[in-house]
Amino acid sequence: MLKKIIKVMLPKWILDKIRSFKRRKVKLYMDDDFLSYVYKKKLGLENNLENIQTLALRGSGADYGVFTEGEEGIYNLGLTSTDLYVNFKLYENYSKKMSKLENVIYFWSVAAPGLSLVKISEKYRLVAYKYFFNIPYQDDSLIDKRFEKKIQNRCRKIKPLELKNEYFGYEKKHQFMSNISAAQRAKTHARENQREPNQLEWLINLIELVKKDEKQLYIVIPPVKKSYMDCLPNKSQLFEKLYSLDLGDVKIFDFYGSPIFDDSDLGDVDHVNEKGAKKLTNQLIKCIK
Secondary structure, eight states, rough: OOOHHOOOHHHHHHHOOOOHHHTTSSSSOOOOHHHHHHHHHHHHHTTTTTTTTTESSSSSSHHHOOOTTOOEEEEEEEOOOOOHHHHHHHHHHHHHGGTTOOOEEEOTTTTTTOOOOOGGGTTHHHHHHHHHHHOOOOOOGGGGHHHHHHHHHHHHHHOOOOOTOOSSOOOOOOOOOTTTTTTHHHHHHHHHHHOOSSSHHHHHHHHHHHHHTTOOOEEOOOOOOHHHHHTSOHHHHTTTTHHHOOOOOOOOOOTOOOOOOGGGGBBBSSSSOOHHHHHHHHHHHHHHH
16 A cells, blocks of 8 residues: 555656666566577577487586587587476477487586576576477466566567587587686575475476486586585585485486596586586596496
8 A cells, every 4th residue: 555655656757767777677688699599509409309319408507518519419408597397398398309319418506406497586588498498487477477578579589590510509608607706606506405495396207207208317416616615515415405316217427526627627616618518528428328
């Protein structure tokens, strides 16, 4: 009631300024760079459905970490900030279309257990993921329809892309989060690690679906910088929820704190650079074989 009274009393120009300020606080992820990045992942996937033997899934850890150039049959479908729900839906939507698929590589970050993209400030990335990959929102009520329509209109205007035959979802990264300290990054990820209700049901659903499809699922815990690890609880606590699940024949490749990697393999505290991506991909191929 008080809010309604205030709205009546305030001049329209002040109300417009308040609304404008609120809109500026919401990042809509409708820039051409981001939308083209998502569109390109979709085109590359659909152009190579009959050639994919190994599919890499999850967030920026997979996006930065799986080097596909010269690696036959591996497609990198890592998409920035995607959670367990989004990746279950990605697999569900496309698994039957990949006739040669044998392996699914699934990246597991510190934040993975509780991260729900629709509940954090990056949630409007989901509009592009829904538009290009037909992934319904986990909670439709948390998406403002005005913003959704605006982003969808921009998606429709993305120019057609011509992809090289060698494109299998990986591109060299030139931007890293060097402006964010290890302590800041660790604090955010530790919060998502412990968020309840957690998102583990979507990992369980994925395990069951991959098993039903008679494919092999591999969970990858990627390397990170020591400065980041030093700001977090011990390893057993961080990954307790993962290891406590009944994973069946799912294999875990754990490179968290591995001596195989050092800080020169990372572009920031928790993303490998191209050197690290080549090394990590080689390790994954060896482990799978």
